[in-house]
Amino acid sequence: MKGFLEYVPGNSFLHRLNPVAKLAASLLIIFACFLTKSFILLGLILVLDLALAANCGMMRQTLGLAKVVAGFSLLLALIALFTTPEGAQLVALPWGYIGTGSILAALRIILRLVACAVPLFLVFYVTKLNDIANSLVKVCRVPYKYAFVFTSTVHFIPVFMNDMSGIMEAQTARGVEFDGGLLKRIRLMIPLCVPLLVGSVRKTNSAAIAAEVR
Incomplete structure (x- = not known):
């Protein structure tokens, strides 16, 4: 989506x-x-x-x-x-x-x-996720680190979905067909989890470094 x-x-x-x-x-x-x-x-x-x-x-x-x-x-x-x-x-x-x-x-x-x-x-x-985090901290007295973890988790969901979509489009361009039954699509998508996880680790490390700098 x-x-x-x-x-x-x-x-x-x-x-x-x-x-x-x-x-x-x-x-x-x-x-x-x-x-x-x-x-x-x-x-x-x-x-x-x-x-x-x-x-x-x-x-x-x-x-x-x-x-x-x-x-x-x-x-x-x-x-x-x-x-x-x-x-x-x-x-x-x-x-x-x-x-x-x-x-x-x-x-x-x-x-x-x-x-x-x-x-x-x-x-x-x-x-905006920043508005949610700020409101949780100021109004609900939620510790900033918990609000940051919550909003960061939500932020990464569309990022990961876009990454998976890009990987699937690249595989489709190479001739891989994701049409067919559910089991076939699951079997084809399992190998795609490796590059997705690698990209996720990189993004997580970048976010952690940015948080430490702040």
Whole structure:
């Protein structure tokens, strides 16, 4: 995802809101998502997420994020589907059954993860990492080293993703095809982790030296 977790300038309500308030609101939404089992409430939270994304002009990035999170949550949903024998039986299994409640549990996992992921990622899209670090230190009294570690970790995520994308493009130019099944793509991507790790170590060392100089 191009621009993943990278700050997008703007003048929306979310852009102007205090960084600590954004983090607190996103955490409250996440807690609400995990505390409720109501599809109605989860749906309302997701609608609120999309409304906030539209307000700050981040609908395209938000829909892309929702698609990625939904894809990753499918594994957890399948586990819940086959291990949660609830409701009227639909399919008998050797260790239980798949019921109407099993399907609802699987759908609830997908909806819950998408609804709680969007607000947290929106915070990073509409807030500079330096502003987050400064607010954590000044308002929440978080020690600077912890705030620095947190923001540095978030900063390196899009950097690593861009590096991996560049490595894959270079391999594609050499004739490597990443099309095909999931297992094939995983097998082709494993060797690419070596140059990615080397580049990551170099970037980490550079960041450590810069921090020591400060």
